[in-house]
Amino acid sequence: MKYVMGIDLGTSGVKAILVDENGKVCCETSKPYRLIQDKPGYCEQHPEDWVEQTIAAMRELMARQPAHSRQVEGISFSGQMHGLVLLDESRQVLRPAILWNDTRTTEQCTRITKKLGDRLQKITKNQALEGFTLPKLLWMKEHEPNIDQQIDLFLLPKDYVRFRLTGAIHIDYSDAAGTLLLDIGKQTWSEEICQAFDIPSQICPPLVSSEAEVGTLLPQVARETGIKEGAKVFAGGADNACGAIGAGILSSGHTLCSIGTSGVILSYEEDHERELQGNLHLFHHAKKDAFYTMGVTLSAGYSLDWTKSLLAPEESFQALLEGVADVAPGANGLLFTPYLVGERTPYADSIIRGSLIGLDSRHERAHMVRAVLEGITFSLNESIALFRQAGKRIDSIVSIGGGARSQTWLQMQADIFQAEVIQLKNEQGPALGAAMLAAVGCGWYPSLEACADQFIHQAAVYEPNQQRVDVYAHLFRLYQSIYTKTRDIHVDLKQYRSI
Incomplete structure (x- = not known):
């Protein structure tokens, strides 16, 4: 029997599941991490906590199912949206990540709306709201200029964890769409928005589709988790997008x-x-x-x-x-x-x-x-x-x-x-959607729809x-x-x- 692993990086903790070819969830685990809320409206987390707890969750799955460790063919990810992770040119984290539910950026949202007007909606299909990533970048420019000058790259939460597990840097379109920097129609980073706010476009990570194969586990990560080297890693998607697939x-x-x-x-x-x-x-x-x-x-x-x-x-x-x-x-x-x-x-x-x-x-x-x-x-x-x-x-x-x-x-x-x-x-939510992306990526099924027919079943229907x-x-x-x-x-x- 072959297996895939779905990893969902949530706000309060990370969840990992092991799923076989028939869609049976053989094992699941979760690991918590803490929020940092030092001021009203602030909500941050340490990216290293995500990495440590993700590896711990993967290791626990393999320890509980040791016979399956050599048969894990693919791994994919779901993650909390919008969170800003900043890296310097050495790929070191510059500060704690600012999360989706952080509301400190009201002034920046007002400035974005005033400067771009209707163009913002036309390009991104969204309005400027505190949760999105662009207002967080502008807040950094205004309030932490010393850190802002060191930014070489930004990532979203699950993409940072995947980078630490594989060494490869990417962001998928479903997560990129929540940054307020993506041209939805053209499926590229918006040069117009970047230029309007003096954001170097090179700090935006390479774009890939959610089912794209982006690498394999680093040898030391494979050893630490007990997963065979060569297991394929796929980009994955935003938690809501993966939750939709899993449903x-x-x-x-x-x-x-x-x-x-x-x-x-x-x-x-x-x-x-x-x-x-x-x-x-x-x-x-x-x-x-x-x-x-x-x-x-x-x-x-x-x-x-x-x-x-x-x-x-x-x-x-x-x-x-x-x-x-x-x-x-x-x-x-x-x-x-x-x-x-x-x-x-x-x-x-x-x-x-x-x-x-x-x-x-x-x-x-x-x-x-x-x-x-x-x-x-x-x-x-x-x-x-x-x-x-x-x-x-x-x-x-x-x-x-x-x-x-x-x-x-x-x-x-x-x-x-x-x-x-x-x-x-x-029901396993976004973690199952991530596992399904890995299953289709590994060639088990020709499409997500075919995978859903095997993986997803109704339990009950509630009528009004x-x-x-x-x-x-x-x-x-x-x-x-x-x-x-x-x-x-x-x-x-x-x-x-x-x-």
Whole structure:
């Protein structure tokens, strides 16, 4: 039996899976690493932590499955998007990586928009938002000029890890599309944008497709992990693009709900010409010559993590959710907005913060937990509403990530989204998408679609309950009013934030 390995470099940790030719996940493991949040709005990580924990995860897989170590034919990657890793001419890291959920760059986003106007949308198909890579580069110029002068190359997180494992430097189109430096139509780095902000185009890494073979493991890495030398390494893709592959979002009419630290509603596109509104994004898919549109909730699973840390730090998530199914929609008159670190879709607001509206002394823990789940789902539904306003038909949604591990939450998604929600068997998210890219790259299957037929299977389908649909439609309108009614309050409160 032959095997491939999929590695997903997430925000809170790295996940690695070993998959055989039939699509069976034989082994999986994950390793954590820490966030650095020294100032309000700042979120960084040490790239060396990614490398150490990725190698540790690979080594653990091989130790747990020693008979398979000689049969690993291919390895590919998925990774958190947008994060800025800076290297000098000796390929040494210059500073901690600035992550996708870092919001320090509001002024730089304003400057980008003012300088490029409509050209930015025409070239990149996206607006200037704090999460993207270009604003981070401009912040470096203004605030850390000594480091800026030493920049010889930038990479995104998974590309840095792959470089350390192979010695080869590349970035794939799906991750490059999230930098705000890529000309989506021409599939090249934009000289116009680089010149507008005095960014040397040579610091941009070489572009490749996600399924491209980019090298093999360095001998010392192969020895350290226990994987045979010569195992092929493929470029991989952005976490959302790989999550889409792992969920079978490979043709028009397919939509994904992915709930991790952030939350995503993603829909497949044949080309890059769709007109977008409401801070939706358009990126290259990890499937060649395909694209996807996407809306983002910055604090999706993170909101639930935060709730658990406050209410039940010693309990499991399963224990936290006990009793939620017995609470009626609306959580006994309680609404939650998941704006813990600002929001992206549809508001693109780094100042707004979360709210619990309607608290009274009769509320219990189960009410608060249900309100948090509903608030996360309402936020995701704002992206679905934008898709529908743009003419997309969304009748069926594949749900992956944390939101797919609770029957109560899956039914809630069906009722709020007003669409059938599909749960997958043995759902592995972006790590499976990375493994599928490796499987196709190794020639096991002629296409991602053929691979998906073997690797991906439905477990259950949740249909909307019309009575709850009507209740949630009214609650959703109330939810949508909270942003405009609290925004000015949060602007005034910003001066008092010290953490």
